[in-house]
Amino acid sequence: MITRSHLHSVEEALRHQAGVVLLGPRQVGKTTLAQDIADSRDAVYLDMERAADRQVLEEPDLYLDEQAGRLVVIDEVQLMPDLFKALRGQIDRRRRQGHRTGQFLLLGSASDSLLHQSAESLAGRVSYHELTPFTLTETGAEAQTPLWLRGGFPESFLAADDRASLRWREDFIRTYLERDIPAFGLRIPSETLRRFWTMLAHEQGGLLNAAKLAGNLGVSGQSVARYLDLLVDLMLVRRLPPWHANAGKRLVKSPKVFIRDAGLAHSLLGIGTQEALLGHPVVGGSWEGFCIENLIAAAPRGSEASFYRSAAGAEIDLLLKLPGGALWAIEIKRTTAPKVTRGFHIAAAELDATERLLVYAGDRGVPGQGGLRAMPLEAAMTRLAAA
Incomplete structure (x- = not known):
């Protein structure tokens, strides 16, 4: 049994708020977490x-009046949007x-309507x-490789073997495209959306090139924007914005795009084993x-995420602006050599970053030049959580 780190925060919120809205893609474990609380x-x-x-809530006030003093858990609440006024x-x-x-x-698969x-x-x-x-905080550092390969959806991560995990993810993608997305009232051909999703997986971590995607799909730029908005709203894709506060610098303005769950990206690309992943061109972006x-996920609640890239080549993979205003510059490299490029140091100095971290594939923390600290992913997450 893996205890979800959100269990405490949701229970704490319920002690101080009338209600909590718990959002996440389907099959991520919202119902299990809610039932543990209930x-x-x-x-x-x-x-x-x-x-x-649904029939019970056709006259919501009649039913909910009878439940006063009890916790009412409503799953997939976005399917009854008229309910919010009654709530x-x-x-x-x-x-x-x-x-x-x-x-x-209230539990919802994060749709725009919800x-x-x-x-x-x-x-x-x-x-x-x-x-x-x-x-990684929930599974433990020893599970880092299977978590990366299989992704973090519970049924996929906990599958009996890699083949069963891949089969679950393939079924998940098919069901999302053919049943779940149409249930939101969205009329997008499932094959077109699958091709788009797969294209994003091939470009994992790359800058968004909407014109190229539109040309390859044979659709308009507006359609590409609509498809991307949909996958972002459903919390399946992350659109990481560029840092924009340096008005005096020529900065890249396009966002980076990631399939949020690495296991889904690997499934879209047909990658089922660690060996296949390590030999695939997408390994760095993945x-x-x-x-x-x-x-x-480890950063304090309310943190803002972005990346930094200037026309001169200064670059930071992840910038986290914490609620107190501290700016963390984080470089990510799948290497055992704890070194960053000169462009990272230039960018960190330009932004006057409070913390400068390198997340690398080594197993220990190493101090570097210019205030940089290199460390494994789990150590960086622990440091962030304590900020």
């Missing part, structure tokens, strides 16, 4: 994919009755939490994306 208190669980549960009224009414915290736990409806109706009444696939997702 088992420890007086709670009721409703799944909006079940017709019987707002319920929260306000319960506050007046003295039930101020721990009332609702974010829009909840932001419109529940502002100031709920806190938002993102449940990612397993991170490792960078894997590290970036883990580092962002």
Whole structure:
């Protein structure tokens, strides 16, 4: 049993807020986490994919009034967007009755409609939490290689072997394209979206070139933007923005794009074993994306992520601006040599970075020049979490 690091933060939020919205892609473990929380208190669980549960909420106030004082867990809440207005009224009414915290736990596969409806109706009444696939903190450093290869979706990571893991991910992708995305009311041919998703996997960590993608797909630039927005909204793709605060520098303006779960990227590319991954051209971009997702997950809540690249060649793979304003410059290299390029030092000096880290494939921390510290991924995550 792997304990999710979000368990404590969601329980803590429920002690201080009327409700929590827990977002994440399908099959990431939201329901399991919610049921763990519900088992420890007086709670009721409703799944909006079940017709019987949807029928219960056709007159939401009648049902929810009876549940006052209990935690109401509503799964796949985006399937009933009209429910948010009723929830707002319920929260306000319960506050007046003295039930101020721990009332609702709402689970959603992060669609644009969910974010829009909840932001419109529940502002100031709920806190938002993102449940990612397993991170290295949750699995332990000894599982770093299988976590990188298989990704962090529980069924994939915990599969009996690599072949079973790959088969699960292939089924997951097919189901998402053929059933889940159409369920959001989006009419995009599944084969076209799969080709687009696979193209992004081939360019893992590269700068977005919308014109090239549009040309290869035979669609318009607007269609490419729509496809990318969809995969970002569903938390399957990360669009890492460029740093933009240095107005006096000529900086790259295109975002970097990553398939957020390395295991899904490998499945889209037909990579099923560690040997195949290490021999594939995408290995560097895959490792960078894997590290970036883990580092962002470890960073304090409210941190802002970006990258830095100037026209002169100064570059930083990941910039994290922490809530207090501290700027962490992080270079990521799949190498055992703890060295960074001169461009990293130039960029870190230009930005006056508070911390300068190299995440590399070695197994120990090594001090470097210019305030740089080289360390394994897990050590960098621990350092970030303590910031």
